[in-house]
Amino acid sequence: MPVVLAVTLAAALIACSPGDDPPSGASRESGAADHLVAAVVVEHAATTSSHERPGSLRHRRQVRLFSQEEGRITLLDVFEGDMVREGEVVVALEDDLLQAELDKARATLAQTELDVRRLEDLVSKRAASDAELSQARTAVAVAQGDVRILETRLAFTRIPAPFDGVVIERLVEPGDFVSKNTHLLTVADPESLVAEVYASELILPRMKVGDPAQLRIDALGAVAFPARILRIHPSLEQTSRQGIVELTLEDPPAGVKAGQFVRVTLETAAVERLLIPFRALRRDRDGELVWLVTDQGQASRRKVRSGLQMADSIEILEGLAPGDRIITRGFLGLSEDKTVKVVPE
CATH class of the missing domain: 1.10.287.470 (Helix hairpin bin)
Structure with missing residues (x-):
């Protein structure tokens, strides 16, 4: 009787890869020739994905005022934080x-x-x-x-405010002599605050202008504020393959300021994806692969290309079709055309 128990334990050990739990349904009476594996059937699933991206607030409408003539400044009564009205003369030159x-x-x-x-x-x-x-x-x-x-x-020599806004930079003083094209002031529209974040090229096609999002401002605590996508830039950063997404706050809270750090949660639209458990995806020198169970009950390698990872699942873009049965546990000692026995997880 001890000999039979030893043979059964050896078969269970062969069926499990390092770090994998043995399939719970493994029979204690399995023969030594059985290679026990766990498997799942690949199916399409409608999924949404949530992505948190860091970013910053900035003024979308911001104008730097320059001198177009040279001369001594005779009028400059506004300071940083002062509100100005459209057409109001903010700087005058001699x-x-x-x-x-x-x-x-x-x-x-x-x-x-x-x-x-x-x-x-x-x-x-x-x-x-x-x-x-x-x-x-x-x-x-x-x-x-x-x-x-x-x-x-x-x-x-009379420089007016281009719109109703707030002075955010004052770079000269009354009495200063300025030449042409000297930066004097910067005026921003406080109502034009946008959050700017970078998003991966993999999720950009699944977002559109007007989609809702959630925005948290670290300086204002953990409260999430509703936001909407205002603009998705058409070009990507060549190194990271990420694009800029601009969002507007639907109801800007008190204390919000340009330059503050934000965390934006983006929700992508529901998309049919071919998902498999992440633990089923293997890698070798040739790239990514999975092990399938054929209709004859044998193991077979299949090269695949993966996409987005969502929690403990990963999207498969190429190499699998709905209905394929892939192995999720029992990789140790597995080889091409080896006969396997599928047991429950």
Whole structure:
């Protein structure tokens, strides 16, 4: 009797791979030739996946104000955090020299217009040529252009707010002399806050604009706020193969600020996937594979390509079909065409 018990224990050990529990239904009376395995039938399943991604809040509508003329700053009364109204002059530059040049250009224009009227009278009396009149009219057009240029440059010395917003950067002070194209202020629209996160190329096709999401802001505690996908960027980052997803908060809480760290939970739409237990997927030098049980009760290797992993299951993209029976336990000593006995998990 001890000899029979030893043979039975040896068969059970052969049927289990390291770290696997032996199939619970293994019979104590199995013969030594039986290779015990556990197996499941592959089927499609409608699944959704939840993915948490870290990101940051930022202002989607943000404008940096630059000087278009050089000069000394004579007006700058707003500071970081101040609200400004659209069209409100927030920065003014010294304009005395431009104003003097404009006065001069207007005087020149008035003189050229007077010359044209005088020449028109002389031409009518045949006391001047048409060529002289044409040159005078050209001088009027040039003088008008000079006036418009100086009026435009003078307007550039008054810099208005582009929209209702908040000042988030003040980089100069009254009395500073600034050259052209100097960054003076930055104004942002506080209502344009978006969360920006990166998502894998594997889940991007299963998301669309308007899909709901949950957003947590670490600085405001563990409360989750409802959000929606605003935009999915069309290009991917070449190294990580991830794309940018922008989300808007449906009801921004008090204390929310640009730059805060967020955690966004994205839910993908239900998709039919071919799922198998993760423990059934094996790897060797040639890549990923699974072991199948054939209709003749024999083991057979099959190369596969996997996709998303969800909990203890993994998606199979290539290599399997619904109805295939794959081995989930009992890999130790398994070989091609070896006869196996399927027992319950």
